[in-house]
Amino acid sequence: MDSTVVNEHIDHAVEDHAHEHHGNFITNYIFSTDHKIIAKQYLITGIFWAIIGGGMSMIFRLQLGFPEATMEWLRPLLGDWITSTGKLDPEFYLALVTMHGTIMVFFVLTAGLSGTFSNYLIPLQIGARDMASGFMNMLSYWFFFVSSVVMFISIFIETGPASGGWVIYPPLSALPQAISGSGLGMTLWLVSIALFIVSTLLGGINYITTIINLRTKGMSFTKLPLTIWSFFFTATIGLLSFPVLLGAALLLIFDRSFGTSFYLSEIYIAGEALPNMGGSPILFQHLFWFLGHPEVYIVIMPAFGITSEIISTNSRKPIFGYKAMIISLLGITVLSFVVWAHHMFVSGMNPFLGSIFMLLTLIIAIPSAVKVFNYLTTLWKGNIIFTPAMLFSIGLVSFFISGGLTGLFVGNSAVDIQLHDTYFIVAHFHLVMGSAAFFGMIAGVYHWFPKMFGRMMDNKLGYIHFWLSFVGIYMVFFPMHYIGIAGFPRRYYSFTNFDAFSTFVDLNAFVSIAALITFAAQFIFLFNFFYSIYRGKKAPENPWNSNTLEWTTPRNPGHGNWPGEIPTVYRWPYDYSKPGAKEDFIPQNIPFSKTPESNLPHEVKEIEKEKAVEKA
Amino acid sequence: MVDQNIHIGEPKATLSMHPKKFALWLFIVSIVMLFAALTSAYIVKQADGNWLSFELPKIFILSTAIIMISSLTMHLSYLAAKRDSLGRIKWLLFITVVLGFLFLLTQYMSWSELVKENVFFVSNYASGSFIYIFTGVHGLHLISGIIFLLITFGKSLKAEVHSKNLVLIEMCMTYWHFLGGLWLYLYVFLLFNL
């Protein structure tokens, strides 16, 4: 058959989006396929969850700090979860810590952080009109949305939400007889997380594809901003680890609802033997932490990327060790898959295996330290501009150092016997992951707000927000090291039941007050955020004199990002304070042929190549 | 060849791979990880004891043959698309779909064979449960593969699959070969590890 007869429908790799998009409110703002709108949807949903997750921690901090106080005033909100004596129901306490962990790790610091900034920055910084597949991107958000709805509903059901900890270890999470949250609440948790995994995979596939395939002319891998590198590795980790969690969850679902015995072995409840035999709860721990450990890097790496960008811009200096930064991100990515069993040193795992994992765990400290070193050397002798974003980025570095040091403690399998499952661990990961990644996210919002909403956030409020948060977070988590070394286990409802710990009553009250203040300070940010969306000062196109491509777009980039042609890239993103240059920054789209005064010898040769790039 | 017509006034893609094909490969990677997790769970559990050994269902030989033949017909259909023999594309795709359903049927029959052998999904021996999980989860993915085949088949009926528009059938072929290969892996894995 002649091929001219057939329908010549040619598959477009990317459709041309240069034109303005005309749609109605629903297609433009709700079921939008524009990466910038989707990013904002992720951000707003993430903020919503952060308020809920943070609010929960306030309730259990009140319980820990002031065990004698009445919680009667919370009855209108919590109903029967407040016992008749005006106390927090102990099982609900466990539900709260479980939900707090799940929400913060997955919904805020994975979806809210990666979802927002990968979506927003990837096309803008690599010079693309949109993501590789806008539709898949939209789908990714809506899977996250439905997952959120399911998790939200689970908070309000009568038997309570999942209560076995965010790590949902069976048998506790498998047996409703053991804790009421392991009934319907746990089922909803599993459904929600399954949807969440689908969302993450859809998003991640899109991020990787876009970064690899849709870079603009001249944007070689060695000219990519570190933000993009970090999003790339983050998505790679997610792609490799989340399916494993799906597998773990699948087997758990069958154990819970169908009667298989993957994880459940001989168990007696109230003197009655369960039919299950021969299962292995440690198997679940292996599968869970094979995701769980990479997950903590999924959380921190985007924050690293954001920090690299902000610190370099606001030190007015090139990032120190650009290649070393990429290699250490790569190192972290690879190593993050071979250290998972450091969460299981005391699980009954073979101690010899434990020492292997200890070695690997301590090796991962090296790339982490390289990154910290490079941040500090970038700051060193820079012309530092203390914008709120910069302060939060420096805060991140500080938290990462403090929390990383305790990582070296707990990474030793012998030391960990004492510290495992105590408040020391809580202190470790809240500093190194929780607070550091949270600061990265906040820094990102302050930094890219002008591009996202076309207006500036208020600096003064930003400073107040920073100092209250920074000091507050240290006040909250530093004392926890002592409580932990003294041996107090995490996830316990009450300190006061044990005489040994009554000396910590004051310290706990102190921590709780600091936590309340820190939480309250976040409302300054919320006010600043929402107020500035409508009333903030109008932003210039490039408020921070930054080099990356997103700042070459109009004040409010439309559908397709650049009204005309996409800019071509000629140089790396960190030409700050280049000797001889007229200004202290040279954006990526300025060719070397236009900057003869500052070109280095090897860059003069680049001018020849530029002509070739333009023709391509 | 297709890529030349697009991006007029747009920067050229920095890598020549089609983004959708690339995304499909990434999706395949995630499925590989899922099965890597399940099969390594199998090995860890086996080392743990309480293991029941039994004969693999004989019908697996048949189902393996079916899925391999379906890979062949899929490939022939692709070759037909390259040569623009539109009629053959349709027929070969259709046969592939039928073989896909046959494969699912034989997998289902393997379950009855297992039950006859007293190997149940719900039991205290994870070895048995795992076989059901492997075949079941693989089957679910195979259904998605059949849906993909049907979409391609639908397009071929409208003469939209031809040498100038190969992306869809190429992706379909990649996915289908992958699903066949995945089953082969699972089968060999079970042969050696039961």
Ligand code: HEM
């Ligand atoms: C300097 C390198 C690090 C080392 C050596 C290290 C080591 C460890 C070890 C051994 C544990 C298990 C402690 C126990 O449960 O007994 C642990 C827990 C944890 N680490 Fe780290 N860590 C490091 C960095 C990080 C980073 C960068 C993050 C996150 C971004 C992180 C997040 C966590 C979390 C979330 C937990 C607790 C999980 C839980 O049980 O709920 N760690 N760390």
Ligand SMILES: [Cu+2]
């Ligand atoms: Cu870890």
